[in-house]
Amino acid sequence: MAKLLQDRVYTLALTIVLVGIGAAVIFPQTFPTFGNMSQVVLNLSIDSIVAVGMMLLLVTGVFDLSVGSVVAFSGGLAAYLMFFLNWPVPLAILSALGASTLIGAVNGYLIAYQGINPMIQTLAMMGIVRGGALMVSGSGIQNLPYWFGAIGQSRLLGVQMPVWYMLLVVAVFSFLMDKSVFFRRYYYIGGNERAADLSGIRVKRMKMYGFMLTSTLAGIAGILLASRLGAALSTSGRGLELRVITAAILGGASLTGGQGRIIGALLGAVFMGLVSNIMILARVSGYWQEIILGLILITAVWTDLLVQRRSSIKRSNHGGSKNMEQGTKKVTSV
Numbered sequence: 001m002a003k004l005l006q007d008r009v010y011t012l013a014l015t016i017v018l019v020g021i022g023a024a025v026i027f028p029q030t031f032p033t034f035g036n037m038s039q040v041v042l043n044l045s046i047d048s049i050v051a052v053g054m055m056l057l058l059v060t061g062v063f064d065l066s067v068g069s070v071v072a073f074s075g076g077l078a079a080y081l082m083f084f085l086n087w088p089v090p091l092a093i094l095s096a097l098g099a100s101t102l103i104g105a106v107n108g109y110l111i112a113y114q115g116i117n118p119m120i121q122t123l124a125m126m127g128i129v130r131g132g133a134l135m136v137s138g139s140g141i142q143n144l145p146y147w148f149g150a151i152g153q154s155r156l157l158g159v160q161m162p163v164w165y166m167l168l169v170v171a172v173f174s175f176l177m178d179k180s181v182f183f184r185r186y187y188y189i190g191g192n193e194r195a196a197d198l199s200g201i202r203v204k205r206m207k208m209y210g211f212m213l214t215s216t217l218a219g220i221a222g223i224l225l226a227s228r229l230g231a232a233l234s235t236s237g238r239g240l241e242l243r244v245i246t247a248a249i250l251g252g253a254s255l256t257g258g259q260g261r262i263i264g265a266l267l268g269a270v271f272m273g274l275v276s277n278i279m280i281l282a283r284v285s286g287y288w289q290e291i292i293l294g295l296i297l298i299t300a301v302w303t304d305l306l307v308q309r310r311s312s313i314k315r316s317n318h319g320g321s322k323n324m325e326q327g328t329k330k331v332t333s334v
Contacts, residue, residue, distance in 0.1 A: 008250070008251065008252040008264065008303075008307075009251060009252050009261060009263060009264045009267060012250055012251060012252075012264065012267045012268065012271060013267055015271065016267060016270055016271050016274060019271070019274055019275070019278070020274060023274070023277075023278050023281075027278075027281050027282075030281050031277070031278070031281060036277070036281075038159070038160075039277075040273050040274065040277045041159075041163055041273075042160050042162060042163060042228075043273055043276075043277075044166075044269045044270060044272070044273030045162040045163050045165070045166035045224075046071070046162065046166075046221045046224060046225050046240075047221075047240060047243055047244055047247065047269045047272065047273070048166045048169075048170065048247075048265070048266050048269040048270075049165065049166055049169050049217055049218075049220060049221040049224070050067050050071065050214075050217055050218050050221050050240060050244045051244040051247045051248055051251075051265040051266070051268060051269045052169055052170060052173050052217060052262055052265055052266075053067070053213060053214030053215075053216075053217035053218065054067065054214060054244045054245055054247075054248045054253075054265065055248045055251065055253055055260050055261075055262055055264065055265035056173070056177070056183075056186060056210055056213065056214060057210050057211070057214055058190075058245075058248050058249070058253035058254070058255070058257065058260055059177075059186045059187055059190045059253065059257060059258065059259065059260045060186045060189050060190045060206070060207060060210050060257055061189065061190040061193065061256065061257025061258070062111065062118040062207065062210070062211075062257075063118060063119075063122070063245060063255075064104075064107060064118070064122045064211060064214050064215070064241070065119065065122040065123050065125075065126050065241045066103065066107065066122045066123075066125040066126040066129055066215075066241070067214065067215070067218040067237070067240060067241050067244065068126070068218075068237035068238060068239065068240035068241045069125070069126045069127075069128075069129035069130040069132075069133060069237060070100050070103055070104075070129055070215050070218040070219055070222060070237070071218050071219075071221050071222035071225060071236055071237030071240060072129075072130065072133035072137070072222060072232075072233070072234055072235065072236040072237045072238075073099070073100070073103075073129045073130075073132050073133040073136070073222065074096045074097065074099070074100045074218065074219035074220075074221075074222030074223055074226075075096070075137075075222040075223055075225055075226030075227075075232045075233075075236060076132075076133045076136040076137035076141065076222075076226070076232040076233075076234060076236075077092075077095065077096040077099055077132075077136050078092045078093050078095070078096035078148070078222075078223055078226065078232070079092075079136075079137065079141040079144055079148075079226055079231075079232030080136040080137070080141060080232070081095060081096070082144060082145055082148060083141050083143070083144060089145055089147045089148045092148075093148075093223055096219060096222070096223060097216060097219045097220065097223070099219070100215050100216055100218060100219025100220075100222070101212050101215060101216045101219070103125065103129060103215050104211040104212035104213070104214060104215025104216060105208065105211070105212050105215075106125070107121055107122055107125055107211045107215065108207055108208030108209070108210065108211030108212055109208055111207065111208075111211065112203075112204040112205070112207035112208045112211075113204055113208070126241070130234075133234045133236075134234045136232075137232045137233060137234040138234070139234075140231050140232065140233050140234070141231060141232040142230065142231040144226070144227075144230060144231070144232075148226075148227055149227055149230050150227075151223070151224065151227040152223075152224045152225070152226075152227030152228035152229075153227065153228060153230070160228070161224075162224045162228055165220075165224060166266075169217065169220075170262055170263070170265075170266050173262045174261070174262040174263055177261070177262055178261075185201050185206055186206065186210065187258055187259075188201060189201065189203050189206060189207070189257070190256075190257025190258035190259070191257065191258035192258075193257075218237075222236065222237065225237075239290075242293070242294075242297060243269075243272055243293070244265075244269070245297070246268065246272060246293070246296055246297040246300055247265055247268030247269040247271070247272050248260065248264070248265045248268055249268070249297075249300040249301060249303075249304055250264075250267070250268035250271055250272075250296075250300045251263070251264025251265045251266070251267050251268035252264035253265070253304075254304050254307075255301065255304060272293070272296070275292070275293070275296065276289065276293075279292065
């Protein structure tokens with residue numbers, strides 16, 4: 001059981017399969033259809049892109065609560081520049097992404113260099129950026145340029161483009177986190193920040209880069225969402241920060257840092273998407289949906305805590321046994 005809990009990526013994959021089979025049995029006319037599955041994957045594509053960035057931060061030992069607001073602000077700013085100022089689509093998108101990166105830079109600088117608590121800083125930024133999203137989007141901006149809508153509404157091989165963007169982001173960052181020396185440093189920082197600093201890793205700069213990258217991914221997700229919907233809404237991304245944190249923890253991240261794989265973030269987002277879809281098919285009240293998703297987050301954190309306790313007990317027992325053996329050898333030699 002302990003091994004199963006520790007290998008959470010495989011456990012989560014098995015859980016997804018079992019949940020999918022159960023839902024197909026309970027809702028045979030609605031759940032296993034191509035239309036429903038396509039909608040599930042399309043809906044979770046936005047969460048998955050943001051979850052990749054959140055997994056990177058959790059590996060480092062921090063998190064960002066402002067990503068949902070960045071999603072709304074990024075799409076709203078791009079729409080505002082195109083609709084009201086007649087900016088070209090590429091320039092509006094690049095400006096929105098630049099603003100998203102700047103938000104991450106502010107978060108990263110104040111947290112890494114000034115020592116502000118990540119929860120306080122990103123919670124404050126969540127409110128500030130949400131206010132900015134309300135300013136630029138108002139009650140919503142529609143009638144966006146055709147080429148902007150094509151980014152999120154066009155299809156490749158019958159699949160809408162946000163799904164392909166999601167797969168590309170997951171593939172790229174999976175490779176980087178596994179193979180790149182630069183990105184492997186985040187595991188060292190999350191495992192032992194002090195040791196990483198003494199070994200020559202620029203911890204503060206790496207943390208700042210992590211927040212910038214996460215905010216940029218949230219900005220990309222916001223532009224894709226506005227493009228897919230054909231409108232920029234100030235309410236976009238509400239509750240997304242908790243969903244992606246839950247997805248990352250379900251996928252193997254630890255609140256203490258040093259653990260997690262990008263594929264785990266994707267599987268966590270898939271699980272959350274399946275649960276949400278099943279609740280909709282079962283006509284569960286929106287109030288209960290929020291409660292259930294909150295319970296899933298608590299369960300994920302509790303599971304992580306259980307795994308950490310088991311690991312620390314094993315390490316202490318192993319160290320104690322080793323010391324006892326060394327002591328016995330010394331006594332025998334005397």
